[in-house]
Amino acid sequence: MNQEELDMAGLNLNEEAPREIVPEEPPKTPAAIEKLIEEAKAALTAQEQGEKQSLSLVVIGHVDAGKSTLMGRLLYELGRIDEKRRIANERGSSKMGKSSFSWAWELDGTQEERERGITMDIALQTLLTPHRVITILDAPGHKDFIPNMISGASQADSALLVVDAAVGEFEAGFERGGQTREHLLLVRSLGVSQVIVAVNKLDQVEWSKARYEEICELLKPFLLQSGFHPAKTKFVPVAAMEGVNLARAEPVGCPLYQWYKGPTLVDLLDALEPPSRDINAPLRFPISNVFKGQTSGICVSGRVCGGVIVAGESLRIIPGDESATVKAIDSDGDSLPWAGAGSNVNVTLTGVDPISLSVGSVLCRPSHLVPLASTFTAKIIVFDIQVPITAGTSVELFHHSRDVPAAISRLVATLDRSNGTVLKNKPRVLTKNMSAEVEISLRNATYSGPASRVLPIPIEPFSVNKDMGRILIRRGGETIAAGVVLELLA
Amino acid sequence: MKLIGKRIEKDGSGHVTVVPEDDEDMWHLYNLIQEGDRVRASGIRRVQNVSATGSVDSYRIRINLTLAVTRVNWSPSTAPGAESGNAAGSSNSGPTANATVEVTGRVAEENMHVKLGAYHTLAIEANKNVRIEKDAGGWDSIALGRVEESCVPGRGAEVAAIVCGEGTATFCLLSEHMTVVLQRLEIHIPRKISTTSSAHEKGLARFYQSLYQSFLRHVPYSSPTLRAIVIASPGWVRDAVFDYIMSEANRTSNKPLLAARNKFIKVHVNSPHVHSLVEALKSPEIAAQLKETKFAREGMMLDRFFKMLASDEMRAWYGPDHVALAADRGAIGTLLISDELFRSSDAAQRKKYVAIVEDVKQKGGEVLIFSSMHESGQQLNQLTGIAAILTFPLDIEVVEAEEREAKEEEERRKAEENGTSE
Numbered sequence: 001m002n003q004e005e006l007d008m009a010g011l012n013l014n015e016e017a018p019r020e021i022v023p024e025e026p027p028k029t030p031a032a033i034e035k036l037i038e039e040a041k042a043a044l045t046a047q048e049q050g051e052k053q054s055l056s057l058v059v060i061g062h063v064d065a066g067k068s069t070l071m072g073r074l075l076y077e078l079g080r081i082d083e084k085r086r087i088a089n090e091r092g093s094s095k096m097g098k099s100s101f102s103w104a105w106e107l108d109g110t111q112e113e114r115e116r117g118i119t120m121d122i123a124l125q126t127l128l129t130p131h132r133v134i135t136i137l138d139a140p141g142h143k144d145f146i147p148n149m150i151s152g153a154s155q156a157d158s159a160l161l162v163v164d165a166a167v168g169e170f171e172a173g174f175e176r177g178g179q180t181r182e183h184l185l186l187v188r189s190l191g192v193s194q195v196i197v198a199v200n201k202l203d204q205v206e207w208s209k210a211r212y213e214e215i216c217e218l219l220k221p222f223l224l225q226s227g228f229h230p231a232k233t234k235f236v237p238v239a240a241m242e243g244v245n246l247a248r249a250e251p252v253g254c255p256l257y258q259w260y261k262g263p264t265l266v267d268l269l270d271a272l273e274p275p276s277r278d279i280n281a282p283l284r285f286p287i288s289n290v291f292k293g294q295t296s297g298i299c300v301s302g303r304v305c306g307g308v309i310v311a312g313e314s315l316r317i318i319p320g321d322e323s324a325t326v327k328a329i330d331s332d333g334d335s336l337p338w339a340g341a342g343s344n345v346n347v348t349l350t351g352v353d354p355i356s357l358s359v360g361s362v363l364c365r366p367s368h369l370v371p372l373a374s375t376f377t378a379k380i381i382v383f384d385i386q387v388p389i390t391a392g393t394s395v396e397l398f399h400h401s402r403d404v405p406a407a408i409s410r411l412v413a414t415l416d417r418s419n420g421t422v423l424k425n426k427p428r429v430l431t432k433n434m435s436a437e438v439e440i441s442l443r444n445a446t447y448s449g450p451a452s453r454v455l456p457i458p459i460e461p462f463s464v465n466k467d468m469g470r471i472l473i474r475r476g477g478e479t480i481a482a483g484v485v486l487e488l489l490a
Numbered sequence: 491m492k493l494i495g496k497r498i499e500k501d502g503s504g505h506v507t508v509v510p511e512d513d514e515d516m517w518h519l520y521n522l523i524q525e526g527d528r529v530r531a532s533g534i535r536r537v538q539n540v541s542a543t544g545s546v547d548s549y550r551i552r553i554n555l556t557l558a559v560t561r562v563n564w565s566p567s568t569a570p571g572a573e574s575g576n577a578a579g580s581s582n583s584g585p586t587a588n589a590t591v592e593v594t595g596r597v598a599e600e601n602m603h604v605k606l607g608a609y610h611t612l613a614i615e616a617n618k619n620v621r622i623e624k625d626a627g628g629w630d631s632i633a634l635g636r637v638e639e640s641c642v643p644g645r646g647a648e649v650a651a652i653v654c655g656e657g658t659a660t661f662c663l664l665s666e667h668m669t670v671v672l673q674r675l676e677i678h679i680p681r682k683i684s685t686t687s688s689a690h691e692k693g694l695a696r697f698y699q700s701l702y703q704s705f706l707r708h709v710p711y712s713s714p715t716l717r718a719i720v721i722a723s724p725g726w727v728r729d730a731v732f733d734y735i736m737s738e739a740n741r742t743s744n745k746p747l748l749a750a751r752n753k754f755i756k757v758h759v760n761s762p763h764v765h766s767l768v769e770a771l772k773s774p775e776i777a778a779q780l781k782e783t784k785f786a787r788e789g790m791m792l793d794r795f796f797k798m799l800a801s802d803e804m805r806a807w808y809g810p811d812h813v814a815l816a817a818d819r820g821a822i823g824t825l826l827i828s829d830e831l832f833r834s835s836d837a838a839q840r841k842k843y844v845a846i847v848e849d850v851k852q853k854g855g856e857v858l859i860f861s862s863m864h865e866s867g868q869q870l871n872q873l874t875g876i877a878a879i880l881t882f883p884l885d886i887e888v889v890e891a892e893e894r895e896a897k898e899e900e901e902r903r904k905a906e907e908n909g910t911s912e
Contacts, residue, residue: 111691124683290680292680391872393872393873409872429799
């Protein structure tokens with residue numbers, strides 16, 4: 001054999017059959033982890049029949065309806081805030097000249113929130129009622145912070161709507177552009193089906209029964225129209241500042257009980273139905289916050305949207321090529337060996353550069369990766385909008401805690417709202433209350449032309465994973481549509 | 491841009507010689523030069539000579555070349571702004587061009603170094619003559635309008651805009667025809683966790699600090715041509731940013747920055763993304779100040795179109811075919827058209843759009859040619875690039891039916907003609 005032949009052989013150029021490309025097997029989950037996952041699933045199934053069922057609740061309502069105050073007071077009534085803490089909050093708030101915010105102080109933790117007396121971001125707390133463990137997500141009511149509110153609502157299974165009973169205040173929140181309406185539509189589109197309506201500040205209207213009933217009657221048709229089943233909507237009169245009708249009914253002394261004989265707020269919370277969890281689905285953990293852990297590693301928080309997450313396993317971070325190891329899982333200060341779908345937890349990760357973790361990324365198992373897409377079709381319901389949607393409308397797309405600029409690139413068809421049949425193909429515009437199939441493309445944020453690439457986001461069709469397939473579409477500070485992902489295109 | 495010479499024949503052929511000076515001029519050139527034109531400009535070419543003995547020597551020479559254009563490329567500037575903020579004196583050195591236009595084609599005029607038909611790519615340079623020669627019909631009203639517009643001295647009113655949210659900021663510089671994104675800043679701020687943690691405050695402080703640094707680097711705040719500095723954000727971020735910039739300026743006694751205090755305008759927008767720039771520009775605070783600038787007019791007109799679409803769908807049409815039909819009926823009051831459509835390599839396409847524009851102008855309508863380097867132009871591009879506000883309502887379905895009938899009539903007539911002739 002001469003030198004030339006040897007050289008050619010070395011290059012593998014003269015091989016007859018093209019070599020088959022063997023796709024690389026995804027790394028197998030180690031047996032120990034596999035066992036732990038099985039164990040976790042069994043334990044979680046048992047837990048579902050157990051005593052204390054857990055669920056998460058988002059607190060919504062118009063700005064200054066008293067959401068944070070109600071939660072602060074409720075935490076105190078249930079013994080989650082001790083006397084010392086309460087006095088500290090009272091002192092702190094009166095020092096700033098905002099003594100009426102002393103209850104909200106507990107949840108509005110940042111300096112700016114306290115100075116302005118307004119909630120700006122989601123606050124997470126845990127409540128224990130006799131039969132439930134409730135994770136509370138206190139949402140901001142101001143309309144500039146709706147992105148934060150959406151991030152919170154996408155982590156919840158039920159909602160507590162707080163409305164202000166004071167004359168003029170309720171109306172301001174409920175009319176066009178008020179947050180009572182928008183929040184209700186948002187949580188419904190994000191899959192929340194149970195809602196408790198707390199009619200707050202009844203003390204300011206002399207505990208008027210007529211006012212309470214007027215508000216209930218105004219809200220009921222809207223709730224029904226938004227898709228909340230009447231059996232799953234409950235109303236309760238409260239006064240957050242005074243702590244009336246929150247945890248205990250005290251029939252003596254308060255004029256409320258002259259006409260109100262119903263349950264207290266805690267009674268209603270205790271009766272909330274936990275939704276069914278899909279613990280056998282592939283793991284999805286959308287990250288809603290990234291921060292430095294107390295010890296080592298980096299902490300991410302969020303809600304498990306399917307499957308179970310166990311301590312010790314190695315997870316992929318999508319988008320990106322990075323993996324991380326779960327060092328610990330904790331919820332409300334308790335360390336857990338695992339967490340199942342529906343639970344809001346903090347996960348401590350090690351072996352990863354913090355730069356590859358960002359809000360909106362999804363943790364998943366290497367064997368079942370979440371797909372990435374920058375163009376997809378979706379079935380949407382258009383809300384009550386003034387300016388119609390045309391092809392090419394620039395919008396902001398909300399998916400879990402992420403919001404990205406996007407465009408409605410194509411109007412595929414308008415659909416019948418009740419049965420989903422196609423009414424018209426390629427409509428020119430979509431006007432209010434229409435249902436339609438559209439194509440959505442993510443937009444590039446720069447003007448450098450088609451060369452620069454649009455970064456895709458992790459998203460799944462609704463048929464595959466309900467939580468990962470819900471989207472909201474906003475434009476100019478107004479939610480214009482909500483929908484579900486049908487198919488990923490690119 | 492300076493106009494050096496212009497010679498246009500009656501049939502629209504001829505040549506124009508100009509000197510581009512800044513980024514904006516490069517954008518004009520990109521829109522002027524089309525496939526098939528001949529461009530003469532100076533460039534550097536590597537020339538190889540093979541001597542009689544077979545040795546090859548190659549050297550670079552600067553020569554003027556004339557190319558028959560086959561492709562034009564545009565890349566916007568990404569480098570920092572024309573002058574950095576703290577070097578106030580550097581504004582005297584004149585504006586510089588960072589954006590580049592590359593013209594590729596075959597050499598159309600032979601000289602002693604380069605053979606006819608050899609390929610070359612010219613990077614158009616600032617402050618050097620460029621001659622553009624077009625064939626008959628090439629210099630239409632749009633092209634000539636652009637030459638005229640680009641050579642008006644004294645334009646160049648600029649606006650700097652910072653669109654920010656908690657943890658994100660985008661620095662943009664807006665001039666008559668362009669929005670340049672100078673920098674995108676993203677600082678991760680941990681969201682609030684518990685009342686005891688100060689991670690959120692720390693993150694915010696880090697964010698403000700890097701924002702201030704970028705501000706100094708990118709925003710030419712002391713330049714006299716800079717009309718306004720817009721800080722747009724949802725929530726209260728803009729107040730915090732403004733206060734931070736001013737307090738830092740005070741602390742470091744940055745006199746030019748303190749003097750620019752009244753250039754700052756704070757505007758509320760609904761999202762921290764760049765596309766809310768349009769929203770910022772149509773807010774009353776800014777509209778009043780910048781009414782006469784092109785981008786403000788474009789933003790307002792696009793807004794009017796969308797409002798019309800909402801209130802009277804029959805008076806707001808979009809899409810090339812529909813707008814052409816409306817133009818046929820003389821119904822167009824205002825035509826919104828993107829410059830991208832004129833850049834089409836298909837001459838017939840361009841001619842069609844030019845005809846629509848001329849037709850509308852002749853009938854007394856208003857025509858706005860949007861620059862696709864602005865956000866409003868981008869949004870118009872998304873909307874097929876052409877839209878019109880009509881003076882009287884027209885039903886699309888009816889018009890389309892009419893067209894169909896007319897076509898059928900035509901065909902029938904033709905068929906009859908053919909029948910009789912045979």
